Amino acid sequence: MASVAAASAALVIGVANSAVAADHTMHTGDAFGSVTGWSGTAFFNEYGDVVTIKDADADGRGVTMNVYIGDPYGNPRYSFSVGGEGNTNTRKASMGGVYNLPENTDIGFKFCRSPDGECKDYTFHNDN
Template sequence: MKKVLAVAAAALIGVLSFAAPASAADHTKHMHTGDAFGSVTGWSGEGVFTEEGDRVHICDTDADGRGVIIYVYKGTPASGTQLYSINVGGEGSCVTKSAANGGVYNLPESRVGFKFCRYWKADDRYHAGECQDYDFLNDNN
Protein backbone atom coordinates (compact mmCIF):
# COMPACT_ATOMS: atom_id res chain seq x y z
CA MET A 1 0.00 0.00 0.00
CA LYS A 2 2.86 2.39 0.82
CA LYS A 3 4.34 1.75 -2.62
CA VAL A 4 1.01 2.62 -4.32
CA LEU A 5 0.73 5.85 -2.31
CA ALA A 6 4.32 6.80 -3.15
CA VAL A 7 3.69 6.25 -6.89
CA ALA A 8 0.44 8.23 -6.70
CA ALA A 9 2.18 11.11 -4.88
CA ALA A 10 5.00 11.16 -7.45
CA ALA A 11 2.46 11.20 -10.29
CA LEU A 12 0.56 14.07 -8.67
CA ILE A 13 3.75 16.10 -8.24
CA GLY A 14 4.57 15.47 -11.92
CA VAL A 15 1.14 16.62 -13.03
CA LEU A 16 1.31 19.75 -10.88
CA SER A 17 4.74 20.69 -12.19
CA PHE A 18 3.47 20.45 -15.77
CA ALA A 19 0.22 22.29 -14.94
CA ALA A 20 1.90 25.32 -13.37
CA PRO A 21 3.13 26.94 -16.61
CA ALA A 22 -0.18 26.26 -18.34
CA SER A 23 -2.07 28.00 -15.55
CA ALA A 24 -0.02 31.18 -15.91
CA ALA A 25 -2.01 34.23 -17.03
CA ASP A 26 -2.86 34.22 -20.74
CA HIS A 27 -1.81 37.59 -22.11
CA THR A 28 -3.14 37.03 -25.65
CA LYS A 29 -6.80 37.75 -26.43
CA HIS A 30 -8.63 36.68 -29.60
CA MET A 31 -11.43 38.72 -31.17
CA HIS A 32 -13.85 38.43 -34.11
CA THR A 33 -16.04 40.88 -35.98
CA GLY A 34 -19.70 40.32 -36.55
CA ASP A 35 -20.83 39.51 -40.05
CA ALA A 36 -23.67 40.50 -42.34
CA PHE A 37 -25.84 37.60 -41.23
CA GLY A 38 -25.04 37.42 -37.50
CA SER A 39 -23.47 34.00 -37.99
CA VAL A 40 -21.21 32.69 -35.24
CA THR A 41 -19.19 30.74 -37.81
CA GLY A 42 -19.03 33.31 -40.62
CA TRP A 43 -16.83 36.01 -39.07
CA SER A 44 -15.58 38.68 -41.45
CA GLY A 45 -12.46 39.48 -39.50
CA GLU A 46 -10.16 38.17 -36.83
CA GLY A 47 -8.05 40.09 -34.35
CA VAL A 48 -5.52 39.40 -31.65
CA PHE A 49 -4.46 41.63 -28.77
CA THR A 50 -1.17 40.66 -27.16
CA GLU A 51 -0.44 42.49 -23.93
CA GLU A 52 3.31 41.99 -24.31
CA GLY A 53 4.23 44.96 -26.51
CA ASP A 54 0.60 46.17 -26.75
CA ARG A 55 0.29 44.41 -30.11
CA VAL A 56 -3.04 44.78 -31.96
CA HIS A 57 -3.28 42.62 -35.09
CA ILE A 58 -6.37 42.45 -37.36
CA CYS A 59 -7.12 40.56 -40.58
CA ASP A 60 -9.94 40.67 -43.11
CA THR A 61 -10.94 37.01 -43.48
CA ASP A 62 -13.91 37.24 -45.83
CA ALA A 63 -14.17 38.12 -49.53
CA ASP A 64 -17.36 40.08 -48.91
CA GLY A 65 -16.38 43.43 -50.44
CA ARG A 66 -15.93 44.97 -46.98
CA GLY A 67 -12.92 45.50 -44.79
CA VAL A 68 -12.59 45.46 -41.02
CA ILE A 69 -11.81 48.22 -38.55
CA ILE A 70 -10.87 48.17 -34.89
CA TYR A 71 -11.27 51.10 -32.52
CA VAL A 72 -8.99 50.99 -29.49
CA TYR A 73 -10.00 52.65 -26.20
CA LYS A 74 -8.60 53.45 -22.81
CA GLY A 75 -11.40 51.84 -20.82
CA THR A 76 -14.38 50.10 -22.41
CA PRO A 77 -15.84 50.90 -25.83
CA ALA A 78 -19.04 52.10 -24.13
CA SER A 79 -17.44 54.57 -21.73
CA GLY A 80 -13.76 54.92 -22.56
CA THR A 81 -11.66 57.37 -24.54
CA GLN A 82 -10.83 56.35 -28.12
CA LEU A 83 -7.07 56.20 -28.61
CA TYR A 84 -6.83 55.14 -32.26
CA SER A 85 -8.33 53.00 -35.01
CA ILE A 86 -6.86 50.84 -37.75
CA ASN A 87 -8.54 49.28 -40.76
CA VAL A 88 -7.72 46.86 -43.53
CA GLY A 89 -9.63 45.49 -46.52
CA GLY A 90 -9.31 42.56 -48.88
CA GLU A 91 -9.53 38.93 -47.85
CA GLY A 92 -6.25 37.81 -46.33
CA SER A 93 -5.00 41.36 -45.69
CA CYS A 94 -3.71 42.11 -42.20
CA VAL A 95 -2.30 45.08 -40.27
CA THR A 96 -0.49 45.31 -36.94
CA LYS A 97 0.26 48.17 -34.57
CA SER A 98 2.19 47.93 -31.31
CA ALA A 99 3.98 49.92 -28.63
CA ALA A 100 7.01 49.87 -30.93
CA ASN A 101 5.10 52.33 -33.16
CA GLY A 102 5.16 54.77 -30.21
CA GLY A 103 2.60 57.38 -29.17
CA VAL A 104 -1.00 56.20 -28.84
CA TYR A 105 0.01 52.63 -29.73
CA ASN A 106 1.79 52.31 -26.37
CA LEU A 107 -1.35 51.41 -24.41
CA PRO A 108 -1.90 52.23 -20.74
CA GLU A 109 -1.48 49.52 -18.11
CA SER A 110 -5.19 49.58 -17.31
CA ARG A 111 -8.44 48.38 -18.86
CA VAL A 112 -8.36 48.68 -22.66
CA GLY A 113 -11.33 48.21 -24.97
CA PHE A 114 -11.85 47.29 -28.59
CA LYS A 115 -14.76 47.75 -31.00
CA PHE A 116 -14.10 45.42 -33.94
CA CYS A 117 -16.39 45.84 -36.98
CA ARG A 118 -16.98 45.12 -40.65
CA TYR A 119 -16.12 48.35 -42.45
CA TRP A 120 -17.16 50.22 -45.59
CA LYS A 121 -14.00 52.20 -46.38
CA ALA A 122 -15.52 54.19 -49.26
CA ASP A 123 -18.21 55.53 -46.91
CA ASP A 124 -15.95 55.55 -43.80
CA ARG A 125 -18.63 53.78 -41.76
CA TYR A 126 -19.48 50.56 -40.00
CA HIS A 127 -22.82 48.96 -39.21
CA ALA A 128 -23.34 48.58 -35.45
CA GLY A 129 -24.92 45.14 -35.88
CA GLU A 130 -21.68 43.88 -37.38
CA CYS A 131 -19.42 44.82 -34.47
CA GLN A 132 -18.21 43.03 -31.39
CA ASP A 133 -17.03 44.85 -28.25
CA TYR A 134 -14.23 43.54 -26.06
CA ASP A 135 -12.32 44.83 -23.08
CA PHE A 136 -9.33 43.42 -21.25
CA LEU A 137 -7.10 44.32 -18.35
CA ASN A 138 -3.75 45.27 -19.89
CA ASP A 139 -1.63 44.38 -16.90
CA ASN A 140 1.44 42.78 -18.46
CA ASN A 141 4.30 44.96 -17.21
Protein backbone atom coordinates in the same frame (compact mmCIF):
# COMPACT_ATOMS: atom_id res chain seq x y z
CA MET B 1 11.61 17.23 -51.65
CA ALA B 2 12.19 16.64 -47.91
CA SER B 3 13.52 20.17 -47.47
CA VAL B 4 10.39 21.62 -49.13
CA ALA B 5 8.17 19.57 -46.81
CA ALA B 6 10.18 20.67 -43.76
CA ALA B 7 9.99 24.32 -44.81
CA SER B 8 6.23 24.03 -45.37
CA ALA B 9 5.75 22.42 -41.97
CA ALA B 10 7.80 25.16 -40.30
CA LEU B 11 5.70 27.83 -41.99
CA VAL B 12 2.43 26.20 -40.86
CA ILE B 13 3.74 25.83 -37.30
CA GLY B 14 4.93 29.46 -37.27
CA VAL B 15 1.57 30.77 -38.45
CA ALA B 16 -0.34 28.58 -36.01
CA ASN B 17 1.88 29.63 -33.09
CA SER B 18 1.33 33.34 -33.69
CA ALA B 19 -2.43 32.89 -33.28
CA VAL B 20 -2.08 30.49 -30.35
CA ALA B 21 0.32 32.88 -28.63
CA ALA B 22 -2.22 35.72 -28.59
CA ASP B 23 -3.40 36.72 -25.13
CA HIS B 24 -6.85 37.59 -26.50
CA THR B 25 -8.77 36.78 -29.70
CA MET B 26 -11.67 38.82 -31.06
CA HIS B 27 -14.12 38.46 -33.97
CA THR B 28 -16.39 40.82 -35.84
CA GLY B 29 -19.99 39.93 -36.49
CA ASP B 30 -20.88 37.26 -39.01
CA ALA B 31 -19.49 37.56 -42.49
CA PHE B 32 -21.90 39.30 -44.83
CA GLY B 33 -24.54 36.78 -45.89
CA SER B 34 -23.08 34.04 -43.66
CA VAL B 35 -24.16 32.56 -40.37
CA THR B 36 -21.09 30.36 -39.97
CA GLY B 37 -18.10 32.67 -40.34
CA TRP B 38 -16.68 36.02 -39.24
CA SER B 39 -15.79 38.98 -41.39
CA GLY B 40 -12.66 39.55 -39.32
CA THR B 41 -10.42 38.15 -36.62
CA ALA B 42 -8.17 40.15 -34.29
CA PHE B 43 -5.51 39.38 -31.72
CA PHE B 44 -4.31 41.43 -28.74
CA ASN B 45 -1.00 40.59 -27.09
CA GLU B 46 -0.50 42.55 -23.88
CA TYR B 47 3.29 42.31 -24.03
CA GLY B 48 4.22 44.99 -26.55
CA ASP B 49 0.58 46.13 -26.88
CA VAL B 50 0.33 44.33 -30.22
CA VAL B 51 -3.08 44.55 -31.93
CA THR B 52 -3.43 42.67 -35.24
CA ILE B 53 -6.55 42.61 -37.38
CA LYS B 54 -7.34 40.34 -40.32
CA ASP B 55 -10.03 40.55 -42.98
CA ALA B 56 -11.30 36.97 -43.02
CA ASP B 57 -13.99 37.12 -45.69
CA ALA B 58 -14.09 37.91 -49.41
CA ASP B 59 -17.27 39.94 -49.04
CA GLY B 60 -16.13 43.28 -50.48
CA ARG B 61 -16.00 44.79 -46.98
CA GLY B 62 -13.10 45.47 -44.66
CA VAL B 63 -12.69 45.47 -40.89
CA THR B 64 -11.89 48.32 -38.51
CA MET B 65 -10.50 48.15 -34.97
CA ASN B 66 -11.23 51.02 -32.58
CA VAL B 67 -9.15 51.03 -29.39
CA TYR B 68 -10.19 52.84 -26.19
CA ILE B 69 -8.87 53.40 -22.69
CA GLY B 70 -11.36 51.85 -20.29
CA ASP B 71 -14.18 50.12 -22.12
CA PRO B 72 -15.34 50.26 -25.77
CA TYR B 73 -17.20 53.48 -24.97
CA GLY B 74 -14.33 55.10 -23.06
CA ASN B 75 -11.58 57.49 -24.12
CA PRO B 76 -10.76 56.88 -27.83
CA ARG B 77 -7.09 55.99 -28.38
CA TYR B 78 -6.76 55.03 -32.06
CA SER B 79 -8.44 53.30 -34.99
CA PHE B 80 -7.15 51.37 -38.01
CA SER B 81 -8.54 49.25 -40.84
CA VAL B 82 -7.74 46.57 -43.39
CA GLY B 83 -9.58 45.16 -46.39
CA GLY B 84 -9.18 42.24 -48.75
CA GLU B 85 -9.59 38.65 -47.63
CA GLY B 86 -6.47 37.39 -45.85
CA ASN B 87 -4.87 40.83 -45.45
CA THR B 88 -3.69 41.92 -42.00
CA ASN B 89 -2.71 45.17 -40.30
CA THR B 90 -0.89 45.62 -36.98
CA ARG B 91 -0.30 48.35 -34.42
CA LYS B 92 2.12 48.00 -31.50
CA ALA B 93 3.74 49.93 -28.67
CA SER B 94 7.08 50.10 -30.50
CA MET B 95 5.38 52.43 -33.01
CA GLY B 96 5.18 54.95 -30.14
CA GLY B 97 2.59 57.55 -29.21
CA VAL B 98 -1.02 56.38 -28.95
CA TYR B 99 -0.04 52.78 -29.73
CA ASN B 100 1.78 52.43 -26.39
CA LEU B 101 -1.18 51.49 -24.19
CA PRO B 102 -1.11 52.16 -20.43
CA GLU B 103 -0.32 49.23 -18.15
CA ASN B 104 -2.63 47.96 -15.39
CA THR B 105 -5.57 49.51 -17.20
CA ASP B 106 -8.63 48.13 -18.98
CA ILE B 107 -8.42 48.51 -22.75
CA GLY B 108 -11.63 48.54 -24.78
CA PHE B 109 -11.91 47.26 -28.33
CA LYS B 110 -14.73 47.83 -30.81
CA PHE B 111 -14.07 45.51 -33.77
CA CYS B 112 -16.29 46.30 -36.74
CA ARG B 113 -17.14 45.09 -40.18
CA SER B 114 -16.85 48.17 -42.38
CA PRO B 115 -18.37 50.19 -43.86
CA ASP B 116 -21.69 48.99 -42.38
CA GLY B 117 -20.48 49.19 -38.78
CA GLU B 118 -21.63 45.85 -37.38
CA CYS B 119 -19.40 45.69 -34.28
CA LYS B 120 -18.47 43.45 -31.37
CA ASP B 121 -17.19 44.95 -28.10
CA TYR B 122 -14.39 43.55 -25.94
CA THR B 123 -12.56 44.72 -22.82
CA PHE B 124 -9.28 43.25 -21.55
CA HIS B 125 -7.03 44.23 -18.65
CA ASN B 126 -3.58 45.23 -19.94
CA ASP B 127 -1.21 44.08 -17.22
CA ASN B 128 1.91 43.32 -19.26
